[in-house]
Amino acid sequence: MPQINLKSPITYLKGVGPIKAEVLQKELGLFTIEDLMGHYPFRYIDRTKFHKINQLNPNDLAFSQVLGRLISLQEVGEKKAKRLVAEFRDDTGSIELVWFQSLAWIKKSLQIGSAYIIFGKVSEFNGKLSITHPEMELFQKNSKTTGNLSMQPVYxxxxxxxxxNLDSKGIMQLQLNALELFGKNLQETLPKYIVQExxxxxxxxxxxxxHFPENQLDLNQAIKRLKFEELFWIQLRILNNKQLNTQKYKGHLFTQVGEKFNHFYSNLLPFPLTNAQKRVVKxxxxxxxxxAQMNRLIQGDVGSGKTVVALMSMLLAVDNGFQACMMAPxxxxxxxxYASIQHLIPEDFCTVKLLTGSSTTKQRRVIHEELENGKLSILIGTHALIEDKVKFKNIGLVVIDEQHRFGVEQRSKLWRKNVIPPHMLVMTATPIPRTLAMTLYGDLDISIIDEMPAGRKPIKTVHFFESSRLRMFGFMREEIAKxxxxYVVYPLIKESEKLDxxxxxxxxxxxxxxxxxxxxFISIVHGKMPAKDKDFEMQRFIKGQTQIMVATTVIEVGVNVPNASVMIIENAERFGLSQLHQLxxxxxxxxxxxxxILMxxxxxxxxxxxxxxxxxxxxDGFEIAEVDLQLRGPGDLSGTQQSGVLExxxxxxxxxxxxxxxxxxxxxHLFEVDPNLLATKNVLLKEFLSQRSAISWDKIS
Incomplete structure (x- = not known):
């Protein structure tokens, strides 16, 4: 048998044969002994505390431990209803203990009149407190081993x-076996100076x-150590990638702020930029x-003016002899x-075209030709931009909007459309809490547009219950009369689109x-409609030919109707916070x-x-995102599912x-002092990164 180590298959561990190994792999994803040891308890039963009987509460979900005396024991009921009932007492009161199985053995093993430590879940039956099938241990006053005085893990x-037999106790036994083998010989995984600092x-x-804390202090220290380590490794990978980007990936030099940028800023901009917009453009x-290649994320709430910043960035590329493109989901x-940019710049100012799945063959032919000969400066589009036949003469900047809706490989195709990769500007209107951004986008530089353009009035939001529906209709009539x-939006429930x-x-x-x-007049739009019909209904609403738009969440992103002043969200409790904010x-x-109005x-x-x-x-979208993170956790927030970094x-x-x-x-601080991890004390870190240096798309924002 080969020598067992942490990387050995779990089959090699005492108590795990091929059959158990297979079920552990399929059910919990545990392949090696190291995987098993990383399967942490999700809670603990505190056996270090004792309760008095008058403190026991049947509404408390926790288990309780009591020291008392067994007063009586009797069989009750007939045949299948037969059970064993005991009275157990301490100096504050009494409680019933009940058994339905192994009655003869239990009756024989228990000693009436003796002191016991009992442990179990308290319930109430016919007005009396009881514990069914309690764990029981004879109390020996002078014994040091009396009582299971520990924090018992639950897996x-x-x-x-x-x-x-792989319930929580079965898994606990495997953990004991693993710790018995390796516990004393586990190598330190972080540099000594990091542990000390x-x-x-x-x-x-x-x-x-x-796995087996002696008390709450031990457990807290273990949790802090393991959490810190997990977060440390994530940040090491992310910031190392960021460092590699700037060291290895050359970027196009935009040396001048040229004629188009200056003319747009001085003469065409219809409103002054906010300080936040100016900061991001800078x-x-x-x-x-x-x-070096730019990888920057722009976070800005709905309506904060990201499109203008993107246009000015694209004009910067054009002024320096490059093409730019913007991809939307x-x-x-x-x-x-496309409509916003056309509205902002005259036709003869800069060549801008739109490429989507609906573009005709003739339009595509012209776009492909003008892209390759350099006549077309800015291309806006959907996934159509990443098709192999779309070739740029000299792409210098790629803007990706709502990037979490694109897969990493889709984005990488744009990244490869030039010998020197284009600069990447990623935009999202989904505010991301700072902590999540540091983890999801830690290898990007992050810009935040945290100011709204002047003249924008905050939206007034109210919550109505069903009983206020007539009041809501009255308000709709008042606004339509003006x-x-x-908009009236209904929830989209994935489990049943027919129900939607x-x-x-x-x-x-x-x-x-x-x-x-x-x-x-009412428009109706939902995801099951053909694109042509959907567009027709959207256009009727945009042109003001209909006063009410009834829709599912297809209107969450991308509809700009300045004349629409009321958003009614039906069954608002079915939506996540970030989705409510987007709507x-x-x-x-x-x-x-x-x-x-939230109904x-x-x-x-x-x-x-x-x-x-x-x-x-x-x-405030960022405040909302923080609450959303607290309520739902990071795994449910937009786009985070596809990020392996959050495992x-x-x-x-x-x-x-x-x-x-x-x-x-x-x-x-580590990278400031030792950017290439050459110091002897950082050998562990260097090894960690080299083990994970397989081809990765992490560098593609």
Whole structure:
């Protein structure tokens, strides 16, 4: 048998044969002994504390441990209803102990009149406190080993695992076997100076205490050590990638701020830039003048003016003899950007074209030709931009909007459309909490547009229950009478798209009764409609031919109707916070006061109440994103699912913000002192990165 080490298959561990190994792999993804040791408990049963009987509470979900005396024991009931019932007492009261199985053995093993330590889940039956099938241990006053005075680990398991005796206790036994083999010989995984500087316990102590802590202090120290390590490795990879980008990947030099940029800024800009927009344009200008490839993320709330910043960045590229392109995730959004840019610059100022799935063969032929001969300066489009036949003469800047909607390989195709990779400017209107941004986009430079253009009035948001529906209809009539338009959005529930259409169609029927022809006209848009019909309905609303747009969330991104002043979100409790915020951002685009009405049923969960209250209380997308992170965790937020970087076993970005900042600062300082990790004390870190240096798309923003 080969020598066993942490990387050995789990089959080699005592208590695990080929059958158990297979089920552990399939159910929990545990392949090696190291994987098993990284399967941490999800909670602990505290056996260090004792309760008095008068302190026991059947509503408390935790288990309780009591020291007392067994007073009586008797069999009750007949045949299948037979059970064993005992009275157990301490100096504050008594409790019933009940057994339904192994009655003869239990009756024989228990000693009436003796003192016991009992442990179990307290319930109430016929007004009496009871514990079913308690764990029992004779109390020996002078024994040092009396009582299981520990924090007992509880491991996640599955029904299938339980069939192979791999419930929580079965997994606990495997952990004991693994720690018995390796516990004393576990090598330190972080450099000694990092462990000392951050007051961490050793890796060996942390692993022992995460599985079998002696007390809460031990457990806290283990959790801190393992969380810090997880966050430290993530930041090391991210910041190393960032460093490699600037060292290895040359970028086009945009040395001049030329005629087009200056003319646009001085003569064509219809409104003054906010200070935040000026700051971001300056950051782009500095990035593109270093000789290294730019990788910058622009975060800006809905309506903060990201498109103008993107256009000015693209004009900077054009002034320096390069082409630029902007890729959006949907045709509607691509058309929206194209229309906005056409509105901002005259036709003869700069050649701008649109390429989407709907572009005709003739239009495509012209675009392909003008791209290759350099006549076309700026191309806006959808996934159509990444097709192999789309060839640029000299692409210098790529702008990607709502980038989390694109796969990494899709984005990489744009990155490869020039010998020297183009500069990358990534934009998102989905505010990302700082901690999440440091992890998801830690290898990008981040710019934040945290100011709204002058004249924008904050959207007023209210929450109505179903009982206020008539009041809501009255408000719609008032706004329509002023010449405004209204969105009514229904939820999209992935599990049942047919159900969505029923919701939407029933709602439409209701609205048609309240807002009849010929006084009112209603558009309807949903994801099941052909693109042509969807576009037709959208255009009717945009042109003001209909006053009400009934839709599913297809209008979340990319519809800009300044005359629409009311957003009504039906069943608002079914939406996530970031989605509610995106939908609200469809109004408030004109000079008039805009409103968002959140309609919900009368029964709301605690989380549902918190979401809707947050929407009513604030318009700040970053504040909303922080609450969303706290409520839902990072895995559910837009785009994070596709990021392998978030595969964390113990750290939590919502609750471990301070520790993440500490780990990031440690890595930043490390690279300042030893950028190439050549110092002897950093050998472990160098090895870690070299093991993970397989081809990676991490450098592609």
């Amino acid at each position: 996640s398991s599955t029904e299938k695992l339980k069939k192979f 951050h007051k961490l316990i050793s890796y060996a102590d942390a692993l022992l205490s995460i 950051e782009v200008r500095m990035d593109t003048n270093t000789g 949907t045709e509607i959004l691509a058309q929206q950007h 010449g405004r338009q209204v 259409l029923l919701y939407l169609e029933a709602g439409l029927e209701f609205l048609q009764r309240e807002f009849p022809l010929p006084d009112y 609200r951002g469809r109004v408030g685009r004109g000079a008039e006061q805009s409103y968002c 919900s049923g009368n029964k709301l969960s605690k989380e549902g109440k918190k979401r809707l209250k947050t929407m009513v209380d604030t318009n 964390m076993k113990i750290a939590n970005l919502a609750s471990d913000q301070a520790l993440l900042s500490e780990a990031r600062q440690a890595v930043i």
